[in-house]
Amino acid sequence: MTNAEKVAVLTEALPFMKQFFGKTVVIKYGGNAMINAALKQKVIEDIILMKFTGMKPVIVHGGGPEITAMLKQIGKQSEFVSGLRVTDTETMEIAEMVLVGKLNTEIVSLLNRNGVKAVGLNGKDANLTIAKKHLATVYEGTQVKEVDIGYVGDVIKINPEIISALLAQDYIPVIAPTGVGENGESFNINADYVAGEIAAALGAEKLLLLTDVEGIYRDYKDQSSFISTLTFAEATGMIAKGSIEGGMVPKVEACVRALAGGAGKTHIIDGRLPHSLLLEVFTNEGIGTEVVKTKGER
Amino acid sequence: MTNAEKVAVLTEALPFMKQFFGKTVVIKYGGNAMINAALKQKVIEDIILMKFTGMKPVIVHGGGPEITAMLKQIGKQSEFVSGLRVTDTETMEIAEMVLVGKLNTEIVSLLNRNGVKAVGLNGKDANLTIAKKHLATVYEGTQVKEVDIGYVGDVIKINPEIISALLAQDYIPVIAPTGVGENGESFNINADYVAGEIAAALGAEKLLLLTDVEGIYRDYKDQSSFISTLTFAEATGMIAKGSIEGGMVPKVEACVRALAGGAGKTHIIDGRLPHSLLLEVFTNEGIGTEVVKTKGER
Amino acid sequence: MTNAEKVAVLTEALPFMKQFFGKTVVIKYGGNAMINAALKQKVIEDIILMKFTGMKPVIVHGGGPEITAMLKQIGKQSEFVSGLRVTDTETMEIAEMVLVGKLNTEIVSLLNRNGVKAVGLNGKDANLTIAKKHLATVYEGTQVKEVDIGYVGDVIKINPEIISALLAQDYIPVIAPTGVGENGESFNINADYVAGEIAAALGAEKLLLLTDVEGIYRDYKDQSSFISTLTFAEATGMIAKGSIEGGMVPKVEACVRALAGGAGKTHIIDGRLPHSLLLEVFTNEGIGTEVVKTKGER
Amino acid sequence: MTNAEKVAVLTEALPFMKQFFGKTVVIKYGGNAMINAALKQKVIEDIILMKFTGMKPVIVHGGGPEITAMLKQIGKQSEFVSGLRVTDTETMEIAEMVLVGKLNTEIVSLLNRNGVKAVGLNGKDANLTIAKKHLATVYEGTQVKEVDIGYVGDVIKINPEIISALLAQDYIPVIAPTGVGENGESFNINADYVAGEIAAALGAEKLLLLTDVEGIYRDYKDQSSFISTLTFAEATGMIAKGSIEGGMVPKVEACVRALAGGAGKTHIIDGRLPHSLLLEVFTNEGIGTEVVKTKGER
């Protein structure tokens, strides 16, 4: 590459560096980007770059496939109701061990080896994520039922003081998506929701959700209907109408929740693309779908 | 009880409250006190009491039996060499999940439900515990060999900044005894050693090791040879001479290490006795064996 | 006592330690507890214990008997109108010397010898207690008259900054019940009132008034009518109706004043009982009469 | 006065304001300046002026004549040995009451009424002045004896933290010259010595001793031998040779002690002259005798 090209890239990045200096950015890390070793390394590099251009990244990670794998290893079949894992006590114990003891420590360690100071957190640390049981909605013919599927949780409240304390001391918090109930029981929570709630509680400048798709489609069967920007009202409407494809619902809801709670902008981006975080944050193009409040919506 | 008796207990505790107000106390939590539910609750209460009389408790916990149980569950036999678990990659993964994702979160949660703010840490958080491989010493006839038994670690360095940052914000750090190697690999480390190193790194006022015995015996086959106080020199001497019973060696070495690094006093106490922490800290008797530097040794 | 009993007392005290950690507690120290040497030592111990379990004690002391004794020594008869000492210039000078130069210094010294750092204050220090003349109410037949009895004062205003500055630096303020008028003249003020006003000005968590009786009786001639808890409304009502025994009026009024000004709870306790402060603060029973706002009254 | 004259005075004062801005100045307040009402008011004004030109004044006061007067009032004869009052328990109690409860509160109040915030201290407050018994030296013929005259004290140690804490919060500390012994007993100490020790402990920029004479004479019987400046060595020499008049000995020794302990300059000035403090501090002439270290002596 020529010097002129290098200069062009760096000066293209400058306005974004200005804009995000000193700001909190919540990243939901999951999907292929968490499984593929090469992608993993690139995500870590992107986060490090964000840190050293003055941002305050906060990572929330998922871990479904690893939980399934571990359950299999101990000979336990994973059962799903309406796309949610039925989570008995043993399953929850395994889930918590995998999320907190395996995936979280691994991400923390990867970050630390690249020159920053990361600290792992989970829902129990300083009562970070208070949760209650989530009932699965099941459609039987024309009937709708709520079914108890065990320790799958909804966030009731985020206590973000421990995150703020760590950010103030220059640490990068890495958060496992577990929650704690009023009797101390553990809950497994969809990491998208946790990320959305944390972005809201922190009033984050940005929420970035890494997914395994390119973004949102107005009609998810029609490739040409890709949406670059979705307003708060549109997003809310699409959820209500059910026009968002199943797997994307938690992501769009997380964006809506973050925006409602005061976060700046939210982005659903394709984690399969190497350095997608970096491209989204530091280049003009942007990638994926952003969900934002219009002026009137703020 | 009469009022006079209540008063007597509280005023007996006063000099100890004075002495430890604002001081850091490292507690190695393990053995029966970590398995028995009733004892567990009492240990938690004792720690809370220490916190609310102005101390800064730091918990380091063990977890051998739980690791063995989990390995069994996935059909893996635990093998031991010279009392140390042979730890292949899979075993280490299980050990880390159990220690960090199960036991650590459980203790954190128990504390938080009793009115304090605890935060879990492990060796990878902010590179807290830097470790390297520990080789097992095996005696074959007259020969001594060092054997590679996998991811069993020795502490090389404690980076205590994250502990201090949490203490300064009034959190109780709860630490799992894992370490991280120079290539990011995980190590399982004897929790006594981790506690001793942390007490040294923090210059703690006290190190309290909960065990399943009453304390140290000059001759461990002779009940009447119980030792209340052991000097630094005596402890070092007994280790060198091999006159300490096998299971107690790491505990005495942890005390010696803590004292050498600047900690105040160290105590090996019987965790099977309900509220043994509280009795040790707040009453005149003291219980178990203390290992201390004499004036001349400081 | 058995270990189990010791443990029981300390764990009984724990919820109170939690509740009062970091909180300001104003103690009116007077009556027998200030005269009897054995009781005196116990009060000091109780205050020290409160300090080392994280409270911020503030002491206000009385001194009537000592003033009377000193006046006698210089051959001056004490005259009383409606229970208040007629206080001419000379009497006031003696009163101030006794309160500030004798009793206050003595309490400060006793505390300091027990391992804390106490500092004496009086109404003139940094204009702590601004006062004006209190007129005695005299009933002559059916007539009520207000009589000038000299330098007996009412609190107009507390300037609590010096107390807060000392508390912030970990000192225990010990306050003599004098006040300063707008022309710099000294006033002798009932210590109960000073304590009540200071509790109000500091928004103290607790006001503890040591007296020479067990507490308040609904009918002070009927031993069986003892009151454990009095609501704000009841206390106000009883004062208005005159159903409180003369010597208790200032105490109940001090409680009412403290509660009105924002203090948490107020307690009239029997200072003749050894360690009554400690029993009140750290045990379940409680002793004496508490005057508190009910939920509706707050 | 003309504007030009006013200007001349203020600009003459400027270099001194520059020099002492933010500096600690210890003032021994005693003698006639403490008895005569008009002089008293002027001293207070001078101190206020020092405060509002940025200095940090610390007042140490005496009180001998007032103690004598009070003792007389209670019918107790003052007895002196080698110029020191024989101080039995009762005398000490009276002395402490007069110094702390009468004179100290009066000075504090006078200052506060003139727009600053003064706080009274005595030797017991936060263990400010630790003392031990001073034995009087008695010459009987050729023999020298040390005689126990009761609670007359020597300063062993100043704990200046409480003074510094008050100065940092913009208060003016006003200190009574009492001390506390190791058993909590009170001592009456010569205020000159207390002032000297406090100047040393604070590393004060200046020590100003108000006296009832013009300053020091090389030969105190010869008016023409007045000394404007005395070096540290000269002062020490004159004390050793006994060429300083009796009453001035404590003053010169206080200066020497202050200088030895790190204070800047010391001044013995004539408190009978109205506004002598102000003239000494803010004009070129200077008045009285200064005792200073020469360059070589520092």
Add this chain to the structure above:
Amino acid sequence: MTNAEKVAVLTEALPFMKQFFGKTVVIKYGGNAMINAALKQKVIEDIILMKFTGMKPVIVHGGGPEITAMLKQIGKQSEFVSGLRVTDTETMEIAEMVLVGKLNTEIVSLLNRNGVKAVGLNGKDANLTIAKKHLATVYEGTQVKEVDIGYVGDVIKINPEIISALLAQDYIPVIAPTGVGENGESFNINADYVAGEIAAALGAEKLLLLTDVEGIYRDYKDQSSFISTLTFAEATGMIAKGSIEGGMVPKVEACVRALAGGAGKTHIIDGRLPHSLLLEVFTNEGIGTEVVKTKGER
């Protein structure tokens, strides 16, 4: 002068020192006091005296005559419309060089050589003075026209953070009366207006404008109509009615602007009088005309 006289001057100054301790005082420095070397030195001394009696002086200086002189030197004639200099690009460049590079540095240097730490600022530093073009008002017969005279500016906004940052670190800010437009162009602004706006933005305690007249006259042709105090309403009225002499209009408007923005008192004083600042600030008489809000006007 006698000591008594010196004392009289200093004690006369005391109430003013009390009043202004720690307060911000904005001084418009201009006219003869900036040209005459002897007066210059006296103004500097007065500012130093203000600094060392605890005030926080902020200097805004003018420079018209020097600009005219420099323009002449490069052979450029100064042209005026309605009393304002027609300011083309070259003129503005010269004006900025003279104000910032010559006069400002000279004042800064003079102050620093007298023992304080001064720092020069101009309208561009940290965007201190945001300005826009000022159109000159020209009366042609009965017509009023607004004429573009180039880079003469009006203050739109003061960003006072840099001043506050310097004051907090004990520096004396010295400010040149230039401004910066939205395209980065420089503006020359009447220093009186800049001083008034800065006094408003800082909520200064005092604004002192040095002029070359004695003050304001009710009728500026009648010497006997001198005004000592002008209320806010009177000042506003006189401006509206046009009864203020031309050269004084900016000064009175600056006072009105400062008062409207929250400044305490404003003073127009005679800079030709040596030490007029000092006399105004530290003596009872006061000199010149003060413009103040009456109680009702605040």
Add this chain to the structure above:
Amino acid sequence: MTNAEKVAVLTEALPFMKQFFGKTVVIKYGGNAMINAALKQKVIEDIILMKFTGMKPVIVHGGGPEITAMLKQIGKQSEFVSGLRVTDTETMEIAEMVLVGKLNTEIVSLLNRNGVKAVGLNGKDANLTIAKKHLATVYEGTQVKEVDIGYVGDVIKINPEIISALLAQDYIPVIAPTGVGENGESFNINADYVAGEIAAALGAEKLLLLTDVEGIYRDYKDQSSFISTLTFAEATGMIAKGSIEGGMVPKVEACVRALAGGAGKTHIIDGRLPHSLLLEVFTNEGIGTEVVKTKGER
């Protein structure tokens, strides 16, 4: 450019961002980069980029050509002795006006319009640059003479507190190369030397000198002898031997001075190359010549 290329540039920059985060970087801004409008804008952008990747840039600028131009404008011929401008009082006045009032304000304004907060400083501000007369060295035949050429200065001392105070508040200091003598006289100083001294006084991480050449040549007549890295010893040696081309001498001496005073690395780079700062700081190649201490030299 492709996304992959953009990513490559940003990740290439990452290690440099890590390395310089929070570090002070002194930039000597001069030569063509200060004259050419397009280059000027690029330098400003580079500095902004440095600021928003966490560095603390400090700018020192030159201005020779502008001074010459202004002197010409007022009809004054510039005379040079040994390459140094003969600087009489009038010349110095013009130089100071141009440097401080024209060039400095212009750079400050350019920076501020690009989203940072810059503040101009010169040698007189808070006595930043203390200077004394520099004598020109003239060779006449075999004789060496030192010639007085007026107000050309050498740095005696940097008082960097004002720079540090501004950096701590997130301002970018922009410094004109003037100095102040002991009698308040102004000096014109080579900006390279000022930059070197300031880098030394601040212990800067980097000193970057923008020049109008590519760097240093071992033999400045031989293009192929270009030097990428020069050690401290080599640089010192080349100066001593006179093997450095005249115009480069101050630059190399500035580097040597900065390194001797504790600065990290120094770089002489080609300011004619657009974005040369950015390329030097954020890319692997580096450009120009670096002068550094080897391990042994530190």
